[in-house]
Amino acid sequence: MHAFDILGDPVRRRILELLADGEQTSGAITDVIRAEFALSQPAVSQHLRVLRENGFASVRAEGTRRFYAVDATPLSDIDVWLERFRGFWDQRLDALETELARGRRASRTASDGKTNPLAKGT
Numbered sequence: 001m002h003a004f005d006i007l008g009d010p011v012r013r014r015i016l017e018l019l020a021d022g023e024q025t026s027g028a029i030t031d032v033i034r035a036e037f038a039l040s041q042p043a044v045s046q047h048l049r050v051l052r053e054n055g056f057a058s059v060r061a062e063g064t065r066r067f068y069a070v071d072a073t074p075l076s077d078i079d080v081w082l083e084r085f086r087g088f089w090d091q092r093l094d095a096l097e098t099e100l101a102r103g104r105r106a107s108r109t110a111s112d113g114k115t116n117p118l119a120k121g122t
Helices: 003-007 010-020 027-037 041-053 074-085 088-113
Strands: 057-062 065-070
Touching: 003 010, 003 074, 010 027, 010 041, 010 057, 010 065, 027 041, 027 065, 041 057, 041 065
Parallel strands: none
Antiparallel strands: 057 065
């Protein structure tokens, strides 16, 4: 299965988001996914299996509990693929950053009631 097929499913994306915060038990993952997506425990287990079998997650057993963690290898492959598209949004993000800085300077100037000396020449 292709990486984008895996990530195309919102449940699997959400599971990866949960795992990005650190290792999680299958029970904790199931509780969140059941609450957010109204899926059964077997359905959540299937999504975990897909992530595991396709290298997006690893699992370790500790007694009867299963702990899942993100495996970043397939994510780095996606990052490499996305690299050629970053130029499309980098310029827009830089422009947004400039506008936000201007807004902050204007806000400081208005709240000071006088011209901010740092705002000169920008």
